Each structure stands twice: as structure tokens, then as C-alpha cells.
Amino acid sequence: MFSYRHAFHAGNHADVLKHLVLIATLDHMLEKETALTVVDTHAGAGLYRLDGDYAGTSGEAAEGVLRLVADPKATPASTPAAGAPAKKAAQEAEAPLADALARYLEVIHDFNAKGGARVYPGSPFIVQHLLRDHDRLKLFELHPTDSRTLTANIAQLEAGRQIAVLHEDGFGSATKFLPPPSRRALVLMDPSYELKTEYGRVLDFMAEALKRFAxxxxxxxxxxxxxxxxxxxxxxLKTMATKAGKSSLNVTLTVKSSKITTAPSGETRRPGLPASGMFLINPPYTLKPLLEAALPQLVQKLGQDRNAGFTIDAAG
Structure with missing residues (x-):
């Protein structure tokens, strides 16, 4: 149950998508003065060293954030999106960074003043970095090692009562903070999906959360x-949002084929994680146009073969 450690995957393409969407969502929600509560149901360790043993073992950040910070406008050597003519790809490479992508890189730079991405902030540190003094952050982490690391990392911020770290199961406990006193909240769910049952638990959590705080x-x-x-x-999730009369936004980023291949030596090669998505209920109205501009650039910069692409599905 506790074999998954996000440190092995920090800064990969899935983190790029997740945190780009998170930052764009928070930036909009923080425009309103009323206090905001953010609940992170699976917070992880909070802060990661990309030059450390864990991230170095997997090397996943090299195909994610490290591609972006090395040269944000450079086109990777791999094949661009399917059917994209070379001239069009060159024009896209010269285009200014989309606002959401530029903002994401700005936040990463805030944690790496000397450049690059030696330190990668997980969702807890990204959120805390953006929150105001009167906002609140509730962090859940059940993994014993990551919970201790998260507590130690958060303690360095000296944030006082702004942040609460709970060594509890976010699936079972996080809804107790809904609705918050200000009746404004963002809930982030990022389980490992190590167990098949976690997909069902996400749905159960969302059903209860919408009942408490629609x-x-x-x-x-x-x-x-x-x-x-x-x-x-x-x-x-889309069916659930539709039945509740709520708007939704589903975005996906694919960077490579999901096919298992066989090397000339006979060795089976598994592709690792080829794609991921973010599903939002009650998303900011500003999010879709931001992602429409940013996702083509992410495909161009992070795509590893001609299967790379993205989708955006808005409803409600």
C-alpha cells in the first residue's frame, strides 16, 4: 500500500500538466479578496530535489520540467505532433510562451533563483507560495515517511496556523473541511492510483464533497x-458534474505512445506513463482559453513521438 513515492516522478510531464492547471486556477480564484481554503488530499513530501537519488533514479524530470527550463522556446529533438509541417513547427517554436506556461515557469524559477530546476515544488509548496496571509491550506498525507518529510518541510516555512498537515487518509477525512467558513475552496485530488480501488474512492469522495459543498x-x-x-x-466524473448541474473541464496531455515494444535483444520495453489528465468541476471561466494556448506548446516541447497530443473537453 505504501510503495508509491512521488519523489521518483517529481517534475515529469504529468506534474507539469497538473501544476500548470493548478497555478492558472489559483491565480483566478485569488483575484477575489474573500479568504480561500485549499485542500490537498494526497500532498506527498511537498518539496523534491531533482538532483537527488529518487528523481535521479527514474530520470522522469528530464522529459518534463527540465526540458522546459533548459530552453523554454526550444523545440525538442523528438518528432513534433502528428501531421505538423516543419514550417509550422518552426513558427510555433519562435512564438512567445503562452501565458499559463510562462506563469508556470515563473513559479518554478521562484524556487530556483540561480536558474534551472534543482528544486521542484510539489503542490503544497506551489499553493503556499501563491496564497495570501488570510487564506488556509489543509494537507493530507498518509504515507508515514512522506508525512514526516512534509511536516518537516512545512515547518521551515514558519507559516503558523495558515497550514495544517494531517497524517490521515485524505479520501476519508478531507471532506470535514467542507464547506469552509468563507465558502470558497479549491480541492486537489492527486492519489497514486497504485490500487485499482482508488478510482472508486475518488468518485465516492467527489459525490460526498458535492453534497456538502456544491x-x-x-x-x-x-x-x-x-x-x-x-x-x-x-x-x-463528467456524468456526476452534469447531474449536479455543474460545469466541468477535462484536459489531457499525451507525450508518447502507450504501446509495449520488443527490442532487438528480445527485451520487453514498457513506455512508462504516456499521458495524464486533469478533470475540474466548477473550473474558472478563464482556464479553458489559457489551456487552449498553452497545451499546443506543451505538446511541441514535451512530445516524444508522433502520438503526442492534447484534448480539452468543456461541459456545462
Missing amino acids: TGTYAVWYPIIPRPEAHDLPRR
Whole structure:
């Protein structure tokens, strides 16, 4: 149950998508003066070293954030999106960065004053970095090692009562903060999906959360992998939002093929995580146009083969 450690995956393409969407959502919600409560149901360790043993072992950040910070306007050597003519790809490479992508890189730079991305902020540190003094952050982490690391990392911020770290199951406990006193909240769900049952628990949590606080904004990250539950999750979330009369936005980023291949030596090569998505209920109205500009650039810069692409599905 506790084998998953996000440190191995910090800064990968899925983190880029998740945190770009998170920052764009928060920037809009923080325009209103009323206090905001952010609930992170699976907070992880909060802060990661990309030059450390964990991230270095997987090397996933090299195909994610490290591509972006090395040269934000450079086109990677891999094949661009399917059917994109070379001239068009060159024009896109010269285009200014989309606002949401530029903002994401600005936040990463705030944690790496000397440049690059030696330190990668997880969702807890990104959120705290953007929140105002009267906002609140509730962090849930059940993994014993990551919970201790998160507590130690957060203690360095000396944030006082602004941040609460809870060594509890976010699936079972996070709804107790809904609705918050200000009746404004963003809930981020980013489980590992290590167990198939977690897909169902996401749906159960969302059903309870919408019952308690129908006007909250909810953001669910999910992997796109060859598993029925993974493909069923966004469809069921959309149905849930529609029945509740709420708007929704589903965005996906694919960077490579999901096919398992066989090397000349006979070795089976698995592609790792080829794609991921973010499903939002009650998203800001500003989010869709921001992503329409940013996602083509992410495909161009992070795509690893001609299967790279994105989707944006808005409803309500």
C-alpha cells in the first residue's frame, strides 16, 4: 500500500500538466479578496530535489520540467505532433510562451533563483507560495515517511496556523473541511492510483464533497493508462458534474505512445506513463482559453513521438 513515492516522478510531464492547471486556477480564484481554503488530499513530501537519488533514479524530470527550463522556446529533438509541417513547427517554436506556461515557469524559477530546476515544488509548496496571509491550506498525507518529510518541510516555512498537515487518509477525512467558513475552496485530488480501488474512492469522495459543498472548485489528476478504471474515471466524473448541474473541464496531455515494444535483444520495453489528465468541476471561466494556448506548446516541447497530443473537453 505504501510503495508509491512521488519523489521518483517529481517534475515529469504529468506534474507539469497538473501544476500548470493548478497555478492558472489559483491565480483566478485569488483575484477575489474573500479568504480561500485549499485542500490537498494526497500532498506527498511537498518539496523534491531533482538532483537527488529518487528523481535521479527514474530520470522522469528530464522529459518534463527540465526540458522546459533548459530552453523554454526550444523545440525538442523528438518528432513534433502528428501531421505538423516543419514550417509550422518552426513558427510555433519562435512564438512567445503562452501565458499559463510562462506563469508556470515563473513559479518554478521562484524556487530556483540561480536558474534551472534543482528544486521542484510539489503542490503544497506551489499553493503556499501563491496564497495570501488570510487564506488556509489543509494537507493530507498518509504515507508515514512522506508525512514526516512534509511536516518537516512545512515547518521551515514558519507559516503558523495558515497550514495544517494531517497524517490521515485524505479520501476519508478531507471532506470535514467542507464547506469552509468563507465558502470558497479549491480541492486537489492527486492519489497514486497504485490500487485499482482508488478510482472508486475518488468518485465516492467527489459525490460526498458535492453534497456538502456544491459550489467548491474540484481538481482531480488521473493517469491515462491501459486500465478500464482509468478511462472510466473522467466519464463518470463528467456524468456526476452534469447531474449536479455543474460545469466541468477535462484536459489531457499525451507525450508518447502507450504501446509495449520488443527490442532487438528480445527485451520487453514498457513506455512508462504516456499521458495524464486533469478533470475540474466548477473550473474558472478563464482556464479553458489559457489551456487552449498553452497545451499546443506543451505538446511541441514535451512530445516524444508522433502520438503526442492534447484534448480539452468543456461541459456545462
